[in-house]
Amino acid sequence: MKRILLTGCEGQLGRAFQELAAARPGEAWRFTDKDQLDITSAPALEETLSAFRPQVLINCAAYTAVDRAESEPGPARRLNVDAVAHLAEACQKQGTRLVHYSTDYAYHNGLNRPLREDDPPRPKSVYARTKLAGEEAALSLCDQSLVIRTSWVFSPFGHNFVRTMLRLGAERERLRVVYDQVGTPTYAPDLAGATLALLDLHRPPTGLLNFSNEGVTSWYDFACRIMELARLDCRVEAILSADYPTPARRPPYSLLDKSRFKSLSNYLIPHWHDSLRQCLMRLGAD
Numbered sequence: 001m002k003r004i005l006l007t008g009c010e011g012q013l014g015r016a017f018q019e020l021a022a023a024r025p026g027e028a029w030r031f032t033d034k035d036q037l038d039i040t041s042a043p044a045l046e047e048t049l050s051a052f053r054p055q056v057l058i059n060c061a062a063y064t065a066v067d068r069a070e071s072e073p074g075p076a077r078r079l080n081v082d083a084v085a086h087l088a089e090a091c092q093k094q095g096t097r098l099v100h101y102s103t104d105y106a107y108h109n110g111l112n113r114p115l116r117e118d119d120p121p122r123p124k125s126v127y128a129r130t131k132l133a134g135e136e137a138a139l140s141l142c143d144q145s146l147v148i149r150t151s152w153v154f155s156p157f158g159h160n161f162v163r164t165m166l167r168l169g170a171e172r173e174r175l176r177v178v179y180d181q182v183g184t185p186t187y188a189p190d191l192a193g194a195t196l197a198l199l200d201l202h203r204p205p206t207g208l209l210n211f212s213n214e215g216v217t218s219w220y221d222f223a224c225r226i227m228e229l230a231r232l233d234c235r236v237e238a239i240l241s242a243d244y245p246t247p248a249r250r251p252p253y254s255l256l257d258k259s260r261f262k263s264l265s266n267y268l269i270p271h272w273h274d275s276l277r278q279c280l281m282r283l284g285a286d
Contacts, residue, residue, distance in 0.1 A: 003028045005054040005096075007039050007087075008061030012155040013101065016192040017058065024196075030054070034061070039083040045090040056199060057091055058099045059084065062131070066105075069126040070247040080130035081137060088141035097144040097204065099195060104151035104183060104212075104254035106132040114257035117149070117208040125248035135208065144206055148195065151212045151254050152222075155188035156282040165223050166285055169232035179220035179238035183254035184212040187275035197267035205264050210256040213272040229277060230285040 004021075008014045009031035021029045030052055038044045039061055049057070062080055063069060069076040084100060091098040105128035106121045123129045138145040154162040168175055194211050198204055217225075220238045227234050241250065258269065 001026060001028050002056070003030070003052060003054040004056045004058060005030050005032065005048070005052055006058045006060060007032050007037060008059065009033050010158075011060050011062075012153055012158045012160060012188040013192060014060040015157045016155060016188040017060065017195075019189065020192050020196060039087060040078050042086040042089065045086050046093070049090050049094045049096060053094065054096055056097045056099065057087065058195065059087055060101065062101065063127070066125065066127045066250075067247040069130070073126045073130075076126055076130045077133075080127075081133045084134040085137040085141060088138045088145060091144065092142045095144075096142075097146070097199075098138060098142045099146050099148070099199070100134065100138045101191075102135045102147050102149045103128065103131045104149060104256060105251055106135065106149060107254065108249075108251035110253075112253050114255045115210070115253075116257045117210055117260060124251070127248055139207065146198065146204065146206050147208050148191075149208065149210050149256065150186045150191055151183045151256060152185040153188055153191065154185055154276075154279060156279055157188070161185075161219070161222065162226055162276065162279055163283070165226045166230055166232070166280075166283065169227050169230065169234040172234055174235045174237060175223065176237045176239045176244065177220045177223040178241045178244055179218045180241050181250055181252055181254075182216060182218050183251075184214070184216055184256065185222055185272040185276065186212040187270070187272070187279060189278075190270055190275055194261070194265070194267050194269070197265045198261075201264065205260075209260050209264075210258050211261050211269075212256045212258065213275055214269050215272045216255050217272065225273065225276060226280070229280050
């Protein structure tokens with residue numbers, strides 16, 4: 001029986017995996033969060049891996065407070081870099097496959113076409129730089145590492161753009177949302193499903209790989225679609241990023257090229273429109 005250890009089980013992606021795992025009886029899953037396993041502690045990780053001996057470790061834990069990271073670089077680095085290095089080293093020792101997630105923010109390279117894995121990264125924020133450094137740690141310290149870059153993750157769980165828009169749309173008559181940042185929303189259950197499709201391959205891939213839902217949009221159009229489907233009487237106004245300054249710089253163009261993923265797997269990637277509708281149905285907002 002395949003044993004899979006997952007960290008960060010209470011986050012958006014971790015909760016999506018928990019739901020999918022329930023339909024995979026041939027596997028033994030162990031779900032951990034910071035209260036069960038401190039991934040910033042190398043001894044704790046080695047002890048857990050030695051006892052459970054997983055074939056696969058899926059790391060869903062991360063420091064994701066993008067703006068707060070600008071004033072908290074230490075905590076961001078401990079979770080996004082140091083902990084990933086500990087995970088990779090422990091996996092290498094045990095012969096465990098490591099799956100780790102990164103971000104479209106690592107690119108931020110000024111290219112205005114779908115971004116490929118071999119395009120140069122140009123991170124512009126503390127969050128993005130720590131995520132890129134975490135990628136490098138995973139790939140250099142564990143031979144069986146797969147790093148998946150994704151974008152604009154949303155789900156029925158936790159804190160994300162969709163849930164924020166639903167809350168604000170019910171409270172306000174008008175919202176201002178940037179329209180000059182372009183990318184693709186990614187539904188956490190789709191990202192989890194795509195990951196499992198890769199792990200089910202006879203030879204699961206290693207290295208760097210992009211994944212998002214299909215389609216392209218701006219944050220403004222994303223917000224408009226949410227209001228439309230949720231039937232909220234809230235007017236969304238388009239603004240420039242310069243009109244909504246944030247501590248951390250966001251990439252203006254983050255459309256991910258998924259050619260490598262599609263060459264490896266027959267997993268049918270849903271369009272973000274369809275996955276958004278599923279998410280809203282689960283939230284009772286559609």
